[in-house]
Amino acid sequence: xxxxxxxxxxxxxxxxxxxxxxxxxxxxxxxxxxxxxxxxxxxxxxxxxxxxxxxxxxxxxxxxxxxxxxxxxxxxxxxxxxxxxxxxxxxxxxxxxxxxxxxxxxxxxxxxxxxxxxxxxxxxxxxxxxxxxxxxxxx
Numbered sequence: 001x002x003x004x005x006x007x008x009x010x011x012x013x014x015x016x017x018x019x020x021x022x023x024x025x026x027x028x029x030x031x032x033x034x035x036x037x038x039x040x041x042x043x044x045x046x047x048x049x050x051x052x053x054x055x056x057x058x059x060x061x062x063x064x065x066x067x068x069x070x071x072x073x074x075x076x077x078x079x080x081x082x083x084x085x086x087x088x089x090x091x092x093x094x095x096x097x098x099x100x101x102x103x104x105x106x107x108x109x110x111x112x113x114x115x116x117x118x119x120x121x122x123x124x125x126x127x128x129x130x131x132x133x134x135x136x137x138x139x
Contacts, residue, residue: 004062005082008069009125013052016125017066020059023098024084029063030056081120081128089133092117096131099123
């Protein structure tokens, strides 16, 4: 069994995937546009044939699923955050800054009692991210 996030970008999916490719090294494993759907009743109105019906995107070892949804421009991401776990503080700072570009810092990247660096940021699409450095383990 797996739990995978499925994000609906409401018309900005291709832009979001491009952003995650650039900032997080995401790789598109599968992408289907509305025009490619064998069921024409699944197409959103207003000529959205080029919009994304379904995408499978790999970020590191994780899979994120995504779509343009209804293409009404009202993406609303509330009640969750994607947690991005990285190996070191330099990587955390680089990725945090990249996600914050055009977004909003919710909690600056800082040392905490549970991690050498932890911070929260909503990216330019409104998706909340928690950037977390795995603490060094002691033997």
